[in-house]
Amino acid sequence: MxxxxxxxxxxxxxxxxxxxxxxxxxxxxxxLLCERAGVLxxxxxxIMTFGAMVGWLTVYQGGDLWAGVFAAAACGAVxxxxxxxxxxxxxxxxxxxxxxxxxxxxxxxxxxxxxxxPVQGTPPTVEPFQTYAVPLLSDLPFLGPTLFSQxxxxxxxxAVALLLAYVMARTPLGxxxxxxxxxxxxxxxxxxxxxxxxxxxxxxxSALMGVGGAFLTLAAFNSFFPTMVQGRGxxxxxxxxxxxxxxxxxxxxAVLFALFDGxxxxxxxxxGKAVPYQLFLMMPYILSIVALVIMSRRARVPQAxxxxxxxxER
Numbered sequence: 001m002x003x004x005x006x007x008x009x010x011x012x013x014x015x016x017x018x019x020x021x022x023x024x025x026x027x028x029x030x031x032l033l034c035e036r037a038g039v040l041x042x043x044x045x046x047i048m049t050f051g052a053m054v055g056w057l058t059v060y061q062g063g064d065l066w067a068g069v070f071a072a073a074a075c076g077a078v079x080x081x082x083x084x085x086x087x088x089x090x091x092x093x094x095x096x097x098x099x100x101x102x103x104x105x106x107x108x109x110x111x112x113x114x115x116x117x118p119v120q121g122t123p124p125t126v127e128p129f130q131t132y133a134v135p136l137l138s139d140l141p142f143l144g145p146t147l148f149s150q151x152x153x154x155x156x157x158x159a160v161a162l163l164l165a166y167v168m169a170r171t172p173l174g175x176x177x178x179x180x181x182x183x184x185x186x187x188x189x190x191x192x193x194x195x196x197x198x199x200x201x202x203x204x205x206s207a208l209m210g211v212g213g214a215f216l217t218l219a220a221f222n223s224f225f226p227t228m229v230q231g232r233g234x235x236x237x238x239x240x241x242x243x244x245x246x247x248x249x250x251x252x253x254a255v256l257f258a259l260f261d262g263x264x265x266x267x268x269x270x271x272g273k274a275v276p277y278q279l280f281l282m283m284p285y286i287l288s289i290v291a292l293v294i295m296s297r298r299a300r301v302p303q304a305x306x307x308x309x310x311x312x313e314r
Contacts, residue, residue, distance in 0.1 A: 007263065007266050007267075008263070011142060011145050011146055013259075013262055013263065013266065014146040015145060015146050015149065015150075016258075016262045016265075017255060017258045017259050017262045018146070018147065018150055018154055018255070018258070019150070019151075019154065019219075019220060019258075020258035020261050020262055021157075021254040021255045021257070021258035022151075022153060022154045022157045022212075022215050022219070022220075023048070023212040023213065023215045023216055023220070023232055024212070024232060024235060024236055024239065024254035024257060024258060025157040025158070025160075025161055025212070025250070025251060025254045026157055026160070026208045026209065026211050026212030026215065027044055027048060027208070027209050027212040027232060027233060027235075027236035028236040028239040028240055028243065028250045028253065028254050029160060029161060029164055029205075029208050029247060029250055030044065030076075030204075030205035030206060030207070030208030030209040030212065030236075031044055031205060031209070031236050031237055031239075031240045032164075032205070032240045032243065032245055032246075032247060032250050033164065033177070033201050033204055033205035033208070034080075034201055034202050034205040034206070035181065035240055035245060035302060035305055036168065036177055036178055036181045036201065036245055036302060037177050037180050037181050037197060037198045037201035037202065038180055038181040038182075038184065038198060038302060038304040038305050038306070038307065038309070039083075039084070039087055039088065039094060039198055039201070039202055039305075039306075040094045040095065040098060040305060040306050041080070041083060041094075041098055041101075041202060041205060041206065041209075042094070042095060042097075042098025042099050042101070042102060042237070043079060043080075043083050043097075043098045043099075043100075043101030043102050043105065043206070044098075044102070044206075044209050044233035044234075044236055044237065045102045045106070045229060045231070045232075045233030045234060046079070046101055046102035046103065046104065046105030046106040046109075046233075047076050047079050047080070047101070047102075047105055047206050047209040047210055047213065047233070048209050048210070048212050048213035048216075048229045048232060048233050049105060049106045049109045049213060049226065049228075049229045050072075050075055050076070050079065050105040050106070050108065050109045050210065050213065051072035051073075051075060051076050051209065051210030051211060051212065051213030051214045052072070052109075052213035052214060052216045052217045052224055052228060052229065053109040053110075053112065053113050053213075053217070053224050053226075054068075054071050054072050054075045054109075054112075054210075054214075055068035055069060055071060055072035055210075055213065055214030055217055055218050056068065056126060056214075056217035056218065056223065056224040057112070057113070057116055057224070058071040058072075059126040059127075059218065060116075060117075060124060060126050061116075065127075065128070065129055065218055068214060068217075068218050069153070069211055069214050069218065071214075072210040072211055072213060072214035073207040073208075073210050073211050073214075074207070074210075075210055076206040076207045076208070076209050076210020076211070076213075077203040077204070077206055077207040077210070079101055079105055079206055079210075080202045080203040080204075080205065080206025080207065080209075081199070081202070081203050081206075082101060083097055083098065083101050083202055083206070084198065084199040084202040084203065085199075087202075087308070088195055088198045088199055088202070088308075088309070089195070089199075091308035091310065094306050095306075102233070106226070109226060110226045113224060113226065123223040123224065123225055124223065125222040125223045126217075126218070126222050126223070127222070128151075128217075128218050128219050128220075128221070128222045129151040129152055129153060129218055129219040130151065131149050131150055131151055132149075132150070132151065132152055132155075133148065133149045134148040134149075151219040153211070153214075153215045153218070153219045154219075156211075157215075158251070160208065161247055161248070161250065161251040164247040165246070165247035165248045168247060176192050176197055177197055177201055178302075179192070180192070180194045180197045180198060180201075180304070181302035181303075181304055181305060182302055182303045182304055183303060183304060184198075184304055184309040185309075188311065194309050194311075195309065195311070198309070209233070209236075212232075212236075213229060216228055216229065235257060235288070238288065238292055239253040239254060239257065241292060241295070241299055242288075242291060242292050242295045243295075244295065244298065244299045244300065245299070245300075245301075245302060253291075256288075256291065257284060257288050260283060260284035260287045260288065261284040263283075264280040264281065264283045264284055265280075267280050267283075268280045
């Protein structure tokens with residue numbers, strides 16, 4: 001029993017937790033930004049898949065790693081714009097449109113990938129981001145190798161979380177986005193443009209989702225396969241509720257889920273075949289559901305979430 005407890009205090013576990021959490025941080029912040037503006041974006045799973053594919057393909061075709069990240073963000077923003085035009089401008093169902101974007105983006109990812117790369121036994125690889133040890137800080141005991149010896153995209157995810165928390169809480173832009181998600185008619189009365197704010201928030205949030213997908217192929221792994229997102233997008237949707245629509249708690253929720261996931265991998269190695277591995281695979285989701293139920297009881301949903309806005313109506 002003591003060995004299982006000791007695992008929780010190892011550098012290897014916490015270092016892997018940040019790596020596992022990175023795509024969840026990007027995806028959760030992206031979904032949170034959309035929902036703060038009043039729009040549910042269920043296209044996240046497909047957007048992350050397309051971001052993973054286009055980021056990898058950009059580098060595979062000779063582009064720079066950061067060019068791959070930018071391409072993933074740009075494509076995510078395009079899918080976000082598609083979602084926004086149908087839900088904000090046309091007022092279509094956000095659920096149905098989001099699922100349609102997921103199916104379209106996922107299928108298009110596989111189609112483009114197969115056009116670029118013929119079927120072969122082993123998927124081609126690229127040289128991914130390498131870990132970067134921050135001078136001096138990486139030498140700190142425990143905290144150094146855990147927090148300050150990560151890939152650049154992990155540092156970017158943490159920076160985006162802090163920046164978004166500041167923008168949403170302390171700036172006029174953040175207030176405008178939050179007002180649009182709470183009462184777009186009140187925002188309109190203050191001279192703001194709720195339609196423009198919603199479209200901008202969806203595009204920016206979808207760009208973050210695309211970067212979350214790109215992390216999988218450009219940092220976590222070095223190749224692409226169509227099922228590599230493996231439901232992370234749906235986890236991000238749940239983490240938004242867990243976070244009660246606050247970026248700081250979104251960061252905490254992503255790290256917590258990653259801790260459950262990283263810990264179960266080590267439990268599998270510890271117990272071997274003595275316990276069916278499927279039980280360990282279930283653990284992160286079961287614990288996340290329990291945490292979600294506890295936190296959602298106190299969650300305050302943005303009042304205009306999933307409600308179409310039409311200019312001039314009351």
